[in-house]
Amino acid sequence: MELVCPAGNLPSLKAAVDNGADAVYIGFRDETNARHFAGLNFNDKQIEKCLDYARSHGTKVYVAINTYPQPGNITKWERAVDQAAEYGVDALILADIGVMDYAAGKWPELRLHLSVQASATTHEAVRFYAEQFGVQRAVIPRVLSVKQVEALVSNSPIPIEVFGFGSLCVMVEGRCYLSSYVTGQGPNTFGACSPASFVRWSETDSKLETRLNGVLIDQVNKDENAGYPTICKGRFVVNGETGYAIEEPTSLNTLPILPELLRIGVSAIKIEGRQRSPAYVAKVTGVLRAAIDACMRDPENFVPDEDWLSQLTSVSEGVQTTLGAYQREWQ
Amino acid sequence: MSASGITRPARLSLGPIQYYWGKEKIIDFYRSVETTPIDIVYLGETVCSKRRSLRLKDWMEIADQLQSVGKEVVLSTLALLEANSELGHVRKLCANGVFRVEANDMSAVQMLAGKSDFIGGASLNIYNSGTLRKLVDMGMTRWVMPVELSQEVLTDFQQEMPAGIESEVFSWGRIPIAYSARCYTARAHKVSKDACGYCCIDYPDGLMLSTREDEDFLVINGIQTQSAKVHNLVHALASSTAGADVFRLSPQSEHTPEVISLFDKVRQGALNADEATDKLKALVSEDLCNGYWFNEAGMASCSAAGAQ
Numbered sequence: 337m338e339l340v341c342p343a344g345n346l347p348s349l350k351a352a353v354d355n356g357a358d359a360v361y362i363g364f365r366d367e368t369n370a371r372h373f374a375g376l377n378f379n380d381k382q383i384e385k386c387l388d389y390a391r392s393h394g395t396k397v398y399v400a401i402n403t404y405p406q407p408g409n410i411t412k413w414e415r416a417v418d419q420a421a422e423y424g425v426d427a428l429i430l431a432d433i434g435v436m437d438y439a440a441g442k443w444p445e446l447r448l449h450l451s452v453q454a455s456a457t458t459h460e461a462v463r464f465y466a467e468q469f470g471v472q473r474a475v476i477p478r479v480l481s482v483k484q485v486e487a488l489v490s491n492s493p494i495p496i497e498v499f500g501f502g503s504l505c506v507m508v509e510g511r512c513y514l515s516s517y518v519t520g521q522g523p524n525t526f527g528a529c530s531p532a533s534f535v536r537w538s539e540t541d542s543k544l545e546t547r548l549n550g551v552l553i554d555q556v557n558k559d560e561n562a563g564y565p566t567i568c569k570g571r572f573v574v575n576g577e578t579g580y581a582i583e584e585p586t587s588l589n590t591l592p593i594l595p596e597l598l599r600i601g602v603s604a605i606k607i608e609g610r611q612r613s614p615a616y617v618a619k620v621t622g623v624l625r626a627a628i629d630a631c632m633r634d635p636e637n638f639v640p641d642e643d644w645l646s647q648l649t650s651v652s653e654g655v656q657t658t659l660g661a662y663q664r665e666w667q
Numbered sequence: 668m669s670a671s672g673i674t675r676p677a678r679l680s681l682g683p684i685q686y687y688w689g690k691e692k693i694i695d696f697y698r699s700v701e702t703t704p705i706d707i708v709y710l711g712e713t714v715c716s717k718r719r720s721l722r723l724k725d726w727m728e729i730a731d732q733l734q735s736v737g738k739e740v741v742l743s744t745l746a747l748l749e750a751n752s753e754l755g756h757v758r759k760l761c762a763n764g765v766f767r768v769e770a771n772d773m774s775a776v777q778m779l780a781g782k783s784d785f786i787g788g789a790s791l792n793i794y795n796s797g798t799l800r801k802l803v804d805m806g807m808t809r810w811v812m813p814v815e816l817s818q819e820v821l822t823d824f825q826q827e828m829p830a831g832i833e834s835e836v837f838s839w840g841r842i843p844i845a846y847s848a849r850c851y852t853a854r855a856h857k858v859s860k861d862a863c864g865y866c867c868i869d870y871p872d873g874l875m876l877s878t879r880e881d882e883d884f885l886v887i888n889g890i891q892t893q894s895a896k897v898h899n900l901v902h903a904l905a906s907s908t909a910g911a912d913v914f915r916l917s918p919q920s921e922h923t924p925e926v927i928s929l930f931d932k933v934r935q936g937a938l939n940a941d942e943a944t945d946k947l948k949a950l951v952s953e954d955l956c957n958g959y960w961f962n963e964a965g966m967a968s969c970s971a972a973g974a975q
Contacts, residue, residue: 404794406816407823434797455792458748460774467777468801479848484749491751507845507892508747511790514885516815517844517894517965520958524794525815549964552878568845572884573877574855581876581887582851661848667860 337597337628338604340398340497341621344376344611349386351618352395356625359396361429362386363610368416369400370431370453371610372527380419387423396426402451403527404432414438421446429475430454431510433468440469449497450474453510453523459491466493473497475606477509482593482662486600495603500590501620502608503653504660506568506583514567519549530566537562546570563654585654591623591640593662594631616651623647677904679930680707680835682917683743683769685843685888687867690720696918697729700738703924704931707739707913709769711760713746713788715850715889716753717863723759730766743769746790747846747890769811780805789814789837790846796827809833811915814842817962818903821910833912838900839926839947840917841873841886841893842956842965851876851887860890871920883953896956896966899947903960905933905940922950 341357343349352360363369365377378386390397399420405413413435420428421443428446430436431453439448450456450465452475465471475497480488489496507514509523516522519534534549539558546554546565553565563569568582590597590605597605605628607620623644631638649657660666681700684693700708710726710733712718721729730740744757754774761768761778770776771788779785787810793799799810812821814837821834828834850860852867852874867874873886873893883895903909916926929946932938938946948955958967 404792406794406820407796407827408820410795410797432792432794432798433801434795434799437797437801454773455790456773458754458772458774460754460777461748461772464773464777464780479747480749481848487751506849507847510792511746512845513815513842513965514845514892516959517842520962520964520967522815524792524813551882551884551966552880555879571879573879573881574851574874574887577855578879581855582847582892583849664861665859667848667850 337602337632338497339621339624339628340604340606342502342607342610342612342617343386344371344373345378345614346382346386346389347614348610348612348617350389351614352621353390353393355618355621357395357621359398359426359604360390361398361400361606361610363400364416364419366412366416367525367527368403368405368413370402370451370523370527371400372403373611374532376611383423387425398427398429398449399425400429400451401435402429402431402453404524405435406525410434417443427473436465436469436471444470447472451510452477452499455508455510457488457508459488459493462488462492462494462496473603475499478505478588479508479661481664481667482596482600485597485602485662489601496601497604497606498590498597498602499588499608500597500605500624501648502587504583504586504588504658506660518551518567530564535565569653584656586656586658587648587652587654588660589645589648589652589657590659590662591627591644591648593659594627594640595635595638598631598635612651619647619651677909677911677934678706678913679704679927679934680709680913680915681705681923681927682837682840682915683709683711683713684918685714685841685891685893686871686873686920687715687718687865687889688720688871688920689868690725692871692920693720694729696923697733699924700927701733701736703927705738705916705927707741708733709741709743711743713743713771714846714891715867716745716750716756717860717865718867718889723756727763727765734766740766741769741786742766743788744771744775746771746788746843748772748774749848767808776802776805782806784808786835787811789843796824799824799832800829803829803832807832809835809913811835811837814898815959815965818909818960819962822908825910834910835913835915836900836903836909836911837898838904838914838916839930840898840919841895842898842959843891844885844894844965845892847890847892850890851892852889855887894956894965896954896968897951898959899944899955899957900960901930901933901943901947902940902957904930919951925950
């Protein structure tokens, strides 16, 4: 089971490599990837350094080009594919059919992975990409129960990668327009959810308010912590009750079900968080490395170490974790 | 305006019912649609496979009846598939042998490609011409533009559109914004999806989610989240440069025939779009929006189209 770790900059990449990542995934410094944040990601020079460092340590590098170009701007995505191919990266992580068609046609030797942003949740959908574009691995959305992942893995023509830790998208990735509905910019077209330029924090007499393009996402007492106004983690009113109508601020953590994921044949575990700090990447990579190694040595007797769990919780959204959709009760 | 260069009148389509209604209500609804000037009707459950008011046989009866009164009928597939049983259901729809299918997920495309003509639904993520052409090669004859794309993007698409391909835009109704494994209606009732008790049948137009400032924001519809505001592109229908061949109207539990009639009058030139918008506003309790069409936030209402 491969451990795939996020890197939004060179220090994070080094942190991932040094703490036991089998592979790191990165993006270019523009809207061709789904973590298009100011100051994040790699330009040409940095990519070379990143590849040198990863290669000298035997770590693979995947490049995410996983947003959706529009008719007027597809050449930017094609150029990103060409650049990554010319650098000889180990795989591209793609979401858009047009981009995949281009990559498969122009760089037939280049390994392609299906991004979670392509929303493939069944073996038939995965087969489509494998047959049409020679995709060799699929990252699946965080919507399936463990049993459903098992069925998908056993019927899939290609290996399956799942999310193991990090911020939790509760909507099917690649089809969530919450951010674009409120701001005009969302993951598919712009590469970011709830972009910072639309965020406003303001104080009233007793409250701290967070807004996204004017829409009140949450309101806390001044002595509480106000989270980032991601729409799906906000507090709203439904049937007269105020609360987290969609999901609480929480992170996905699969340590408790690691033996299950190994048993059902999941090929790779991905850590979310290219936008997070090198310290986050170091900590989470280290814990997941130790856990996967322990689990593979003796899956029958695997129990997540208390220290691992507390380390992961300390870097989680809302300082709490969940198994998300893997667990049916969550659904 | 289709890519072939032959201008034909815009057609109106009725999207699938997004909500959970009982069998009688669904049957009555489609009876009420028979006499309307709607051209195309999309049928079937696209949101939650637990909703089974109608069996496939019942849907096929409705489809036959609508076809017999001159409607084009399309069978729509689930947007989010999770279980093998759901794949089985999609397989049956794809093999129905009579009606074209709207593929709302790549599993359906995989089943239809090279076998039958199909329609590419809005959730297929057709964001550029490369993607569109690839799907056309596989048998797609009409596509529905992703709801978040603008008129400008549609115009760009038209420059590179293969001949004979029809473009459809979501033109009236609550916008499908997201799908999830979790059922939010069940969550509002403090139960899990497996124990939902089919509670969404109590909300024939979904369940309102408001901000803490009492602003209607989103509508919960089981595992689907919708906009609270009602998307209105009646001005685009009135414009000769919209670039769409088909304008999709999304069913609500009340006033759908009136909505169809108003859009039809605008299409015929018998009513202008501003007047139609005033009349449409009177039929719904929420505000209208059209921001996506103008490359703005989806919830915005842009004055060029007069939706306020």
